Amino acid sequence: MANRVPEPNPVVLQSDQLYQYILETSVYPRESEHLKQIRDATATHPAAFFGTAPDAGQLMAMLLKLVNAKKTIEVGVFTGYSLLLTALTIPDDGQIVAIDINREAYEIGLPIIQKAGVEHKIDFIQSPALPVLDKLLEDKDNEGAFDFAFVDADKGNYLNYHERLMKLVKVGGLLVYDNTLWGGTVAKPEESVPVYKRQWRKATIEFSKSITADHRVEISHVPSGDGVIICRRIC
Ligand SMILES: C[S@@+](CC[C@H](N)C(=O)[O-])C[C@H]1O[C@@H](n2cnc3c(N)ncnc32)[C@H](O)[C@@H]1O
Numbered sequence: 701m702a703n704r705v706p707e708p709n710p711v712v713l714q715s716d717q718l719y720q721y722i723l724e725t726s727v728y729p730r731e732s733e734h735l736k737q738i739r740d741a742t743a744t745h746p747a748a749f750f751g752t753a754p755d756a757g758q759l760m761a762m763l764l765k766l767v768n769a770k771k772t773i774e775v776g777v778f779t780g781y782s783l784l785l786t787a788l789t790i791p792d793d794g795q796i797v798a799i800d801i802n803r804e805a806y807e808i809g810l811p812i813i814q815k816a817g818v819e820h821k822i823d824f825i826q827s828p829a830l831p832v833l834d835k836l837l838e839d840k841d842n843e844g845a846f847d848f849a850f851v852d853a854d855k856g857n858y859l860n861y862h863e864r865l866m867k868l869v870k871v872g873g874l875l876v877y878d879n880t881l882w883g884g885t886v887a888k889p890e891e892s893v894p895v896y897k898r899q900w901r902k903a904t905i906e907f908s909k910s911i912t913a914d915h916r917v918e919i920s921h922v923p924s925g926d927g928v929i930i931c932r933r934i935c
Pocket residue numbers: 750751752775776777778779780781782783799800801802805827828829830852853854857
């Protein structure tokens with residue numbers, strides 16, 4: 701049913717119809733039943749727009765497969781769309797450290813994650829993410845121990861997350877950041893952007909600039925969903 705409700709085009713594709721075309725021809729037909737259920741369960745949430753865009757999710761699943769990700773970190777879980785897709789994609793003995801300040805939203809998706817039979821792969825930690833990442837780094841065994849990280853939380857902290865994740869993710873591993881086009885506002889004059897969106901717009905532009913200047917990673921900035929920056933750690 702949720703497939704039939706037009707999704708807002710989070711970015712500046714040529715038209716909403718084009719975004720709908722991508723979803724209906726390439727994304728929804730391949731989306732697992734349990735992921736659909738999480739979208740349905742989230743649809744009436746006042747912050748339903750928080751959920752990772754299904755097209756960006758499909759890209760993420762492809763990346764997880766390409767690097768044979770087994771051990772991952774997720775910062776920003778909400779109701780669990782990106783978390784469930786990660787859990788469905790990594791092997792049965794894979795492991796996800798999933799961090800969010802809000803457990804209430806996670807509990808909306810949790811029964812679906814349980815039905816999907818992948819809860820055993822998830823270590824959900826209710827906390828601000830920075831202290832959790834710092835705690836992980838206190839154990840030297842965690843350095844380079846992760847294959848993949850996905851960040852979809854407070855945009856002002858992306859660079860702080862990046863510095864820590866660069867130590868936790870192995871050379872050759874991927875760090876993926878969501879909302880890097882911030883609804884297309886990054887390319888608009890500040891005055892034309894609603895005031896409430898300006899702070900995250902500025903943080904997003906600064907993050908993007910810093911990542912481009914960071915030669916420890918190869919990057920690709922993809923206009924999928926609300927924009928995704930993919931970083932591959934090279935040293
Ligand atoms: C956009 S939502 C994540 C969406 C999720 N990836 C999905 O697919 O549904 C952002 C989440 O980040 C969480 N968050 C915000 N600030 C945080 C912080 N400092 N540490 C951990 N989580 C945080 C919020 O509680 C919220 O659930």
